[in-house]
Amino acid sequence: MKSPSYIGRFAPTPSGYLHFGSLVAALASYIDARAVGGQWLMRMEDLDPPREVAGAQLAILQTLERYGFEWDGEVVYQSLRHEAYAEVVNRWLSQGLAYACTCSRKQLEDFHGIYPGLCRNVGHDPEHAAVRIRVPELEYRFKDRVQGEFTQHLGRDVGDFVIRRRDGLYAYQLAVVIDDAWQGVTDIVRGADLLDSTPRQLYLQELLGLPQPRYLHVPLITQPDGNKLGKSYRSPPLSSDQAIPLLLRALRALGQPVSDELEYASLRELLDWGIRHWDAALIPRTHSLEEALLS
Structure with a gap:
């Protein structure tokens, strides 16, 4: 049963392909929604065509599907809004x-x-x-x-x-507030790099008379040199044949008590385990985690 009291979303930017930091944010938002029977929506934040990488939109969606993610409804494209x-x-x-x-x-x-x-x-x-x-x-x-x-x-x-x-x-800042309200999003789970954007969004919500969603900002995954793991630092894209080991790493990054036995689970079994055992209170209360510590 879908919970009308929880609607979450994942909103990638097609300025590059998904990397491990993206996976951590996607997994947290997906499991947080599914753990309470909520909906999980997909929105492509294609607001900046000059920075968009050709083929990235399709690659992002295909990668998510290969990693076992299933979203509710049609993909929303901000370029049409x-x-x-x-x-x-x-x-x-x-x-x-x-x-x-x-x-x-x-x-x-x-x-x-x-x-x-x-x-x-x-x-x-x-x-x-x-x-x-x-x-x-x-x-x-x-x-x-x-x-x-x-x-x-x-x-x-x-x-x-x-x-x-x-x-x-x-x-x-404008588009995210308008579209989250339009889609009925109640819970926003995203990376801690957007933590200091949130007060601006609260102000825009106030001007528009919109309800305030609940927020959960997960730690960023940083490289050993301290740089954020992301597209601007040429972080490697997710490999389609590494779904299980990378999902396990992502669960560990999120503080979940993953056992070594799950290395032999199927993709569906692993995600189902994550949903059944999800505890957001275990997520590290820090703005960043070094990737080397998660390997």
Whole structure:
């Protein structure tokens, strides 16, 4: 039976192929949903065509299938959702909640990622400019199921942030909030690299009158040199013939008490074991785990 009280999702970006860090996040979100009889949705976050790797979308879905993942319903593609994002951006522009920004990266280099409000009251034409949302001088906080309480002051720690880029592409922060609500997502399980994005998303949810999902941020898998295991560091893609050993490693990375006997289990038996024995309280409360420690 599906649980209407739990709808989870996995939302990969096709800027590369799935790697071990992706697998850890996918497995956590999948098992967390299935352990309570919930739904698990698939969404392709194809918001940035210039960064997309040819063939990555199909490869991601095929890899997930080969690793035994089964999602509910059709795959949602964010590239087909631009009208929904545009409606919100245009509404906020007309209400004065958002404004056009012509600042270049060079201009903002000295501000260390915190927007200083240079265009806030200038009144630029938004047609050929980025669009930023005005943030309040307030703290936003939430309690993560693994990381505990997280707090961020939007004005001091972030500043007004981009919701539509200068090239017309929509920002992740906006799209993820709109689509999670549209799909009815109640529980977001993802990597800890997105922990500090969450207060921005809470603010956008507040502006849109949307319910706040539950959050669980799993540790990142880092390389021995400290870099995040990911596409930008040419992390090796998942091999289709290594599903069982890599799923076992992923379960161990998530703190689950995996026995050596499971090395001889079938793919279905292994995933079923993970679902039956899932305990999110065992996930390490850290932002990163070194890959070498998991091998």
